Amino acid sequence: MPELTEELIMRLYRNMYTIRRFEETVSELAGMAMIPGFMVHLSVGQEAVATGVCAALREDDYIVSTHRGHGHLIAKGAATDKMMAEIMGKETGYCRGRGGSMHITSVEAGGLGANGIVGAGLVIAPGAALSARMRGTDQVTVCFFGDGASNQGTFHEGLNLAATWNLGVVFVCENNGYGYSTPQRLHQSIGRISQRAAAYDIPGLTVDGNDVLEVYHAASWAVERARKGEGPALLEAVTLRWMGHYVDDDDDYRSEEEKAEFRAHCPVERLEREAVEGGLLSTSQLERIRSEVDEEVERARSFAEESEEPSPEDDPRLVFSGGEL
Template sequence: MAGASKAALDSRANLPFVYRQYSPEQLRQVLHKMYLIRRFEEGAEECYMRGLIHGTMHLSIGQEASAMGICMPLAEDDQITSTHRGHGHCIAKGAEVSRMFAEFFGKTTGYCKGRGGSMHIADVAKGNLGANGIVAGGIPIAVGAALSSKMMKTGKVVVSFFGDGANNEGAFHEALNMAAIWKLPVIFVCENNGYGMSTSTARSTAVKNIAERAAAYSMPGVIVNGNIFSEVAEASFKAVERARAGEGPTLIESKTYRHRGHSKSDRNRYRTKEEIEDWMANRDPITLFETELRDFGFIDDQGIQAIRDAVAKEIADGIEFAKESPAPEIATLENYVYTEQA
């Protein structure tokens, strides 16, 4: 917390965790990135509506505090595995929106050179080992990455993001068990947004809280309000400390909500309009964090407007970059299947 005077620190003593742990500039950056995630997804959605992006996408609008809070204590070379709802994780781990847009547009300048699209977005240089189209597919891979960290003594911590749907997959249970018996530096983050596609957790899951499943694997199970940045970041901070100290994995259940449907085909018939509007109006993670920042004196209206303007420009520039980027040549179709091919 370079630069913070003792008086400033004292004045923060009663504030929530992140306001004591991180500098005002770092926290304004968090707000910037939360806006970047939100506007990126809105921009992607609009491009999809206009026919500029094909396929489908799974938007995490409403879950920005979860992605940002979990990634807050991670170092640049720490790693994550992500999910089909992974745009926020990718940006939170440090990706550039221009190259993400380019990927969605199927261009060679995209993170996956147009081969992956939304569902496989990755940024390996920043430690994002990739989103995944298979529910729970990334969880054992994260455990493998953590095994590498332990064997090579790199000190890296690995975070595996997954949704509530994944906690009923066998891979979840097998992976948590192995991480626990081998005390690996991995953090399992269940972003519980209440629905696995259309099926609510109440209908799909025998336990009330997914964090309870941690007990079966002798690891801490922590429940946080996934829409409150400080709560998520604090839980993540503790889990990262524990992992780095060689004490093993943690399961964090981040309870949140997606404002949009599961994917572009969703007609939202399994939840009420009132429910959605209630979450949007009363528990929007960006509004909650922005209000706290303002109330605690970390930012003023002018500062917020400056962030919104900067983000709007970044998004517009990113879309422009994607539009202007070259499409892959058909002749390169078989590239990247095998290493010797390209």
């Protein structure tokens, strides 16, 4: 198992706190109608999953994301200013403002796309892993998806193909207990999604998705075996979505008592506590990280706000490959 160094804990903490501040800022901007469209899905409360998994990856590894993908991309190393600009639909964004929140990606960071189609990534990830094999590299592909997506046909197709061809994919089910407004117990008969791994004869593991260290350890194990050519695994990380399904969702299908429980499972505060109590980091180190991140996210916001709107004349060039029409 990888060693828990001060550097690693700092990295995990910085990452989770960056996702939290970034998304709180996106939520604020959405409330001020500064984000085009309304389909912005936030992962506040789920930061430990993206962070713990991506910390186990190399820079040249791939991730395939979902409609709730800001955290995944930040954790994979994308720049917050270009991400904020993309979400605000600006020319300086990663996809020149044409992708927005749900299609945000940074190929340089190893992102193979967020996706508005629930479950689509499950059949993209084996393709990326096959490409790594054909190119003779040991790059690993992580496929993030939700509990709802685990009922899509693509889940079964993707896991079956990856298992049969022994591909280097780590399937990470971010189980936040809901597929939109439907609680897990009403959309599937099983309690642990990792049980489904048995159907493909691959390892399946359920971890506490609010515990970044547990996620990191499980992911490191799955990534290492995938890298060695030992094939895919299914990790289920059980977590909580604190905000509505998307920014305009009034979230009235969950009780106030249920929502009041969220904070008690905060992954950011949990790592803070464990790091200080375990003598790994001091409160002043944590404070310094928070203030650096606050500044970074503020800079990202100003950069995005001050950036140019895209010009519609450019659109045809961005739709067809090869430049001009």
